[in-house]
Amino acid sequence: MSELKLVARPQAPSALSNALVFGWRAVLKFKHVPEQLFDLVMTPIMFTLLFTFVFGGALAGSPGAYLQVFLPGILVQTVVFNAVYSGMGLSTDLGKGLFDRFRSLPIWPLAPFAGLMVGDILRHLIAGSIILSIGLILGYRPEAGIGGVLAAFAMLVTIGFGMGWVFIVLGLLIRTPMTVMTIGFTVLFPLVFASNIMVAPETMPGWLRAFVMVNPVSLMTSAMRGLMSGTATFEQIAVALIAPIVLTLLLAPVTLWLYRRR
Amino acid sequence: MSANVSHSLAIHARGLVKKFGDLHAVDGIDLDVPRGMIFAILGPNGAGKTTLMRMLATLLGPDAGSASVMGHDLIAAPQEVRGAIAMTGQFASLDEDLTGRENLMLLARLWGFRGRTARERADELLATFDLADAAAKQVKDYSGGMRRRLDIAASLIVTPGVLFLDEPTTGLDPVARKSVWRMIRALAGSGVTILLTTQYLDEADQLAARIAVIDHGKMIAEGTSRELKAATGSGFLHVAVSDVARLEEAARLLEAHLGGVVQRSVEGATLSIAAKTPLDANAALGALINAGIGLEDFSMGSPSLDEVFFSLTGKKQP
Numbered sequence: 094m095s096e097l098k099l100v101a102r103p104q105a106p107s108a109l110s111n112a113l114v115f116g117w118r119a120v121l122k123f124k125h126v127p128e129q130l131f132d133l134v135m136t137p138i139m140f141t142l143l144f145t146f147v148f149g150g151a152l153a154g155s156p157g158a159y160l161q162v163f164l165p166g167i168l169v170q171t172v173v174f175n176a177v178y179s180g181m182g183l184s185t186d187l188g189k190g191l192f193d194r195f196r197s198l199p200i201w202p203l204a205p206f207a208g209l210m211v212g213d214i215l216r217h218l219i220a221g222s223i224i225l226s227i228g229l230i231l232g233y234r235p236e237a238g239i240g241g242v243l244a245a246f247a248m249l250v251t252i253g254f255g256m257g258w259v260f261i262v263l264g265l266l267i268r269t270p271m272t273v274m275t276i277g278f279t280v281l282f283p284l285v286f287a288s289n290i291m292v293a294p295e296t297m298p299g300w301l302r303a304f305v306m307v308n309p310v311s312l313m314t315s316a317m318r319g320l321m322s323g324t325a326t327f328e329q330i331a332v333a334l335i336a337p338i339v340l341t342l343l344l345a346p347v348t349l350w351l352y353r354r355r
Numbered sequence: 356m357s358a359n360v361s362h363s364l365a366i367h368a369r370g371l372v373k374k375f376g377d378l379h380a381v382d383g384i385d386l387d388v389p390r391g392m393i394f395a396i397l398g399p400n401g402a403g404k405t406t407l408m409r410m411l412a413t414l415l416g417p418d419a420g421s422a423s424v425m426g427h428d429l430i431a432a433p434q435e436v437r438g439a440i441a442m443t444g445q446f447a448s449l450d451e452d453l454t455g456r457e458n459l460m461l462l463a464r465l466w467g468f469r470g471r472t473a474r475e476r477a478d479e480l481l482a483t484f485d486l487a488d489a490a491a492k493q494v495k496d497y498s499g500g501m502r503r504r505l506d507i508a509a510s511l512i513v514t515p516g517v518l519f520l521d522e523p524t525t526g527l528d529p530v531a532r533k534s535v536w537r538m539i540r541a542l543a544g545s546g547v548t549i550l551l552t553t554q555y556l557d558e559a560d561q562l563a564a565r566i567a568v569i570d571h572g573k574m575i576a577e578g579t580s581r582e583l584k585a586a587t588g589s590g591f592l593h594v595a596v597s598d599v600a601r602l603e604e605a606a607r608l609l610e611a612h613l614g615g616v617v618q619r620s621v622e623g624a625t626l627s628i629a630a631k632t633p634l635d636a637n638a639a640l641g642a643l644i645n646a647g648i649g650l651e652d653f654s655m656g657s658p659s660l661d662e663v664f665f666s667l668t669g670k671k672q673p
Binding site: 097098110122186190194195 | 409412413414434435437438440441442444445446447448449450451452453454457461462464465466467468469472476479483493509511512513514541542545546
């Protein structure tokens with residue numbers, strides 16, 4: 094080992110700067126582990142193809158008509174499932190002692206999570222764009238045009254941001270990444286299937302229909318459909334945003350508390 | 356105590372306690388570590404070494420007691436403590452997917468180095484730790500020794516007042532171990548206070564100016580390696596018994612004459628026990644000979660830190 098140089102601490106960076114550094118880490122992860130995108134988009138691609146061509150005709154008269162309803166919903170599903178992977182990533186990081194180093198640094202305590210969120214948002218945007226492109230190739234047409242699609246993607250990122258906290262909390266609580274995934278999908282599968290993403294709720298039994306109508310995933314899906322077809326009402330958007338906002342307000346402090354307590 | 360004393364100390368802790376359920380992982384520890392010193396915390400697995408270190412590094416809140424690190428109170432000013440310390444944990448705290456350089460740049464940016472200076476700082480450290488050739492390799496492809504070096508480099512982005520090293524050489528081969536030792540000595544030479552935990556007695560003996568011995572969450576001895584050895588007695592009597600069947604009888608006789616606990620060698624036929632003076636040793640040997648127990652060999656020696664440790668903890672040597 095050659096001579097060590099004594100280095101003084103530079104001027105303390107801002108909280109935003111700390112968060113951006115963690116965002117940079119998320120971008121580096123895309124560079125080094127591009128496979129993660131494959132995991133994220135393969136399931137929704139399969140869902141899109143299977144549901145459109147296998148069930149589309151039976152459910153909506155033709156695959157083309159079904160895709161028109163189904164595509165905004167599969168975008169919601171993609172983002173919601175994506176959140177599970179970020180919880181798994183967090184659980185992996187915590188198991189390796191990486192966060193012990195972050196916690197022993199004089200930085201904004203929420204910065205590592207803000208960084209995770211930056212990574213999540215990038216993942217949502219990339220996965221969403223891939224799914225939308227496939228939809229366009231298959232014949233999906235957003236009536237509201239580019240403006241509608243941009244608004245829908247803004248909604249999508251908001252949904253992903255809100256759901257992200259659920260899995261950050263699970264990632265903090267659960268030591269094994271596989272358990273995070275199992276719990277995540279156990280909760281999400283009923284939530285996603287018992288919604289209006291794949292099937293209109295009219296043919297469901299009354300008790301299930303009642304649940305589907307208030308299921309946040311349904312509310313989000315309706316808003317997405319509205320935004321992309323240009324029929325969205327203010328109320329539709331407002332109720333879709335309730336879950337992400339409540340989750341953020343509730344779980345951001347819980348995250349900080351769990352992180353400090355560890 | 357006066358403020359003056361706390362300023363000459365890198366770490367000043369009183370009555371630290373940490374409980375996990377019913378387990379008292381750290382059970383009332385006082386610790387004074389002068390600035391610029393290598394200080395070792397020695398103890399077996401589960402003694403509370405890591406818990407104590409994690410409390411001092413602000414990663415765990417103590418259940419009782421108080422401490423200051425580089426003059427900053429652990430509980431009242433944790434962020435100031437974090438600004439004055441760095442910690443290299445037992446398990447590599449690196450991002451396996453990132454390259455060595457990216458790992459260091461990440462931390463340099465978090466400390467507040469901007470743009471090109473972050474990269475320069477990373478490259479300086481990579482060169483210092485002989486990792487320049489591996490700078491662009493992902494950490495998952497590093498060897499154990501390289502990981503350790505990068506992990507320690509990651510603690511030196513900004514020269515810390517106190518560097519915590521939790522079992523810095525556990526799992527390393529002898530060559531990598533020696534290189535980490537050299538690194539630790541060089542760091543101490545540049546004025547960094549180093550608190551390290553170890554379960555290797557020779558590591559504490561080789562590196563540390565002072566050693567605290569911890570067992571079951573309590574400090575059972577503290578001092579220089581020489582003081583600890585002296586506290587155990589001026590020397591150790593080693594006796595090889597020719598008739599293994601009478602080993603237990605011989606052990607009882609030695610304990611009766613010299614006090615303390617006899618330690619048995621791995622092969623089983625050799626007994627070691629602290630003897631305060633050669634005269635005491637002579638009397639104990641006389642008792643063995645009078646009882647008709649045949650001796651293959653006997654010798655007097657200064658105790659090793661192993662013997663000190665086992666004598667202090669009252670455990671039998673494995």
